[in-house]
Amino acid sequence: MTLTADTPDTTTGTTGTGDDPAPRTHLPSYDADAPPRAPRAGLGRRSPDELFVRVGAWFSALGLAWLITQRLLPLEGIPWFVVVWFVAGVVVTGVATAMTGTSVDVKDRVAAVVVHGAMVVVLGALVSVVVFIVLQGWRPLTNANFFVDDMSGVGPRDSFDKGGVGHAIAGSLVQVGIAVAITLPLGIGTAVFMTEVGGRFARIVRTVVEAMTALPSIVAGLFIYTVWIIALGQERSGLAAGLAISVMMLPIIARAADVVLRVVPGGLREASLALGASRWRTVWHVVLPTARPGLATALILGVARGIGETSPVLLTSGSAAFYNSDPAHGSMTSLPLFIFDSVRSGDNALMQRGYGAALALLLLVLVLFVVARLLARPRGNRPTLRSRLRRSSSSRTRKAS
Amino acid sequence: MTTTLPDLDRTERSEADDQPRRLSKRSTGADAVFVWSVRVVGASVLVITGGVAIFLGAQLKPTLDRYGLAFFTTQEWSPDTDVVGIAAVMLGSIAIGLTAMAMAFPLAVLMALYVSEYAPARLRSTLVSVIDLMAAVPSIVYGLWAKDLIMPHSSAFARWLHQNLGWIPLFDVPGTDPNAAIPDSTRYISSSFCASIAVAMMVMPMACAVMRQVFSQTPQGEKEAALALGATKWGVVTNVVLPFGRGGMIGGTMLGLGRALGETIAVLLIISPVYDIKWSLTEIGSSSVSALIAGRFSDASDAQLSALLAAGFALFLLTLAVNTVAALIVNRSRSGAGVDA
Numbered sequence: 001m002t003l004t005a006d007t008p009d010t011t012t013g014t015t016g017t018g019d020d021p022a023p024r025t026h027l028p029s030y031d032a033d034a035p036p037r038a039p040r041a042g043l044g045r046r047s048p049d050e051l052f053v054r055v056g057a058w059f060s061a062l063g064l065a066w067l068i069t070q071r072l073l074p075l076e077g078i079p080w081f082v083v084v085w086f087v088a089g090v091v092v093t094g095v096a097t098a099m100t101g102t103s104v105d106v107k108d109r110v111a112a113v114v115v116h117g118a119m120v121v122v123l124g125a126l127v128s129v130v131v132f133i134v135l136q137g138w139r140p141l142t143n144a145n146f147f148v149d150d151m152s153g154v155g156p157r158d159s160f161d162k163g164g165v166g167h168a169i170a171g172s173l174v175q176v177g178i179a180v181a182i183t184l185p186l187g188i189g190t191a192v193f194m195t196e197v198g199g200r201f202a203r204i205v206r207t208v209v210e211a212m213t214a215l216p217s218i219v220a221g222l223f224i225y226t227v228w229i230i231a232l233g234q235e236r237s238g239l240a241a242g243l244a245i246s247v248m249m250l251p252i253i254a255r256a257a258d259v260v261l262r263v264v265p266g267g268l269r270e271a272s273l274a275l276g277a278s279r280w281r282t283v284w285h286v287v288l289p290t291a292r293p294g295l296a297t298a299l300i301l302g303v304a305r306g307i308g309e310t311s312p313v314l315l316t317s318g319s320a321a322f323y324n325s326d327p328a329h330g331s332m333t334s335l336p337l338f339i340f341d342s343v344r345s346g347d348n349a350l351m352q353r354g355y356g357a358a359l360a361l362l363l364l365v366l367v368l369f370v371v372a373r374l375l376a377r378p379r380g381n382r383p384t385l386r387s388r389l390r391r392s393s394s395s396r397t398r399k400a401s
Numbered sequence: 402m403t404t405t406l407p408d409l410d411r412t413e414r415s416e417a418d419d420q421p422r423r424l425s426k427r428s429t430g431a432d433a434v435f436v437w438s439v440r441v442v443g444a445s446v447l448v449i450t451g452g453v454a455i456f457l458g459a460q461l462k463p464t465l466d467r468y469g470l471a472f473f474t475t476q477e478w479s480p481d482t483d484v485v486g487i488a489a490v491m492l493g494s495i496a497i498g499l500t501a502m503a504m505a506f507p508l509a510v511l512m513a514l515y516v517s518e519y520a521p522a523r524l525r526s527t528l529v530s531v532i533d534l535m536a537a538v539p540s541i542v543y544g545l546w547a548k549d550l551i552m553p554h555s556s557a558f559a560r561w562l563h564q565n566l567g568w569i570p571l572f573d574v575p576g577t578d579p580n581a582a583i584p585d586s587t588r589y590i591s592s593s594f595c596a597s598i599a600v601a602m603m604v605m606p607m608a609c610a611v612m613r614q615v616f617s618q619t620p621q622g623e624k625e626a627a628l629a630l631g632a633t634k635w636g637v638v639t640n641v642v643l644p645f646g647r648g649g650m651i652g653g654t655m656l657g658l659g660r661a662l663g664e665t666i667a668v669l670l671i672i673s674p675v676y677d678i679k680w681s682l683t684e685i686g687s688s689s690v691s692a693l694i695a696g697r698f699s700d701a702s703d704a705q706l707s708a709l710l711a712a713g714f715a716l717f718l719l720t721l722a723v724n725t726v727a728a729l730i731v732n733r734s735r736s737g738a739g740v741d742a
Binding site (some may be wrong): 114218 | 428430431434435438439440442443444445446447449450451453454456457458461476505506511513515518520521530531533534535537538539540541542543545546547548549550557599602607609633634635636638661662663664665666670690691697698703706707708709713714716719721722723724725728
């Protein structure tokens, strides 16, 4: 802002009518639109010097890396080059900063470089996983029959337009369906018990449930194998696999639902009780609807965990190459088990199918994950599609009656 | 006509009037049904989950009757000669878990710091989702990735370690000469080291998610106070964020370790089973409890099956201890409030 109108000014500074030229008290006025006299120092913006040090360090490190890996030390290959480049970049950044700044500056900038480097490593690892699976597994996926056909009568020499993993996808869905049918009511019921009823017994239940989240998934599978298949003499089936997944998922879902229900504001409960609602009405109409997005997220993340878990299924379901719609009898393959078997087979074409199944599994988990994110998003004021539909249909019925 | 007002300031108040009105806490009607039904659900879950633990624990007895206390000290697992023991597989599990955490811990801390402190604000929620997504990727996918993409590089790196740091027993591979003209690269694959890379990928996002949540709860006022006193960003991190989040860091690491100890498929895909206690991480051959169970359950006799279950129970106790310590640390620390892991 600049100060203008230091001199007496007839247009702005005076209120006289012209007959009285005597100067009155003069108020300075500020012109908000005028440009500043001197450019303000940018807060947080990097000075050219700093920018030069930051960027230049990496170029100099690139040269150093070439010198070290290609001329000085016997470190061959691109991975070594990248590693040396990074280390040299950190060193050069530190040295260049030390030339102008203090040790505090050096620490700050080197730490920032290292943190960013770790981010690149982590994201790079994720990208490499996804790209690797896609590159290895896209070929079988280009045929639509991969998603619907089963592997019965398909030999290792057959091309990818024959056979598929439809049976494994169906098996995965059936087994996870069984697990959800068991764990959803039990898990949420237990969470309701732990948060809404409480008492000493609820504390015991909570302790045991939390302890059981530590159960390794393979041990859950071995438990079902010993009890259901060996002791009770049942055959390996989709039901057994579903039970094994349930044993693994139940503590996870119960615990996650417990966390979600505990953050429902107590004021909502008290308001409902104060209005005379009974406890179960409060739970049914206030607590559970409030927690619904969180519960949905907990469930879907539990499902994503259960659908990708191989070890309980490995022991209990048995592998089959065909569709099996009966979960109680006969072997039923699921996606992770199909991947495991085909990768272990050592056969090249089958391995490619295994990678295709891995890609399908990855996509399935991704879809579940996106759905969970969408459900968990805090609802804005915008009316949802469902409530709008309901409102319009109710107004229509009112008009009709 | 006079209205008689209730005498509000009675003086002859008796002791009995000061007693609070008795409220019945017992629920009636539908509420009683509700309370009892959820109590039954809770009890059934207690029976199911507790039953698993008790059943597993009960398997210790036949195992100890048959194999004696040597079960805990025997290294071999050879069902043919009926000599089984869990010393080697237990240490194998611990070695893989600790190596994985040694790789995952620095990455998890730095990534959590990046997300909570360094990342641009508009990228933050996306990065949080990406980390959660990484935690949801099935372990068999990480197993495939480590086996087919990483193993050649990791074995080359293992040979380099042997060449340069071979005097450390962890990186020594007995029986080979790393400087030979044609090195025996098959001695460096399928090792604990390679398996722990896959496990590290699996547990890193989990530990990172816990740490990030704790870091993001750092009081804004304390951070701004540090900045106002002239601290750099790194100064804020070391003096405010890290001390505040110490409990979450330790807790997240322990939770990751608990998961790493029980990981099966990625380990099973990569290692080639050897039931010896060995110092070397990079030599071919290793074992873990879960890989042992997955590999040996189908040809086990009844006694060996209960031995496998006992091994599983020992693993469960180990992960339970680790998780309990983690929960205690997270809850005790100042940063524990509202952290769900």
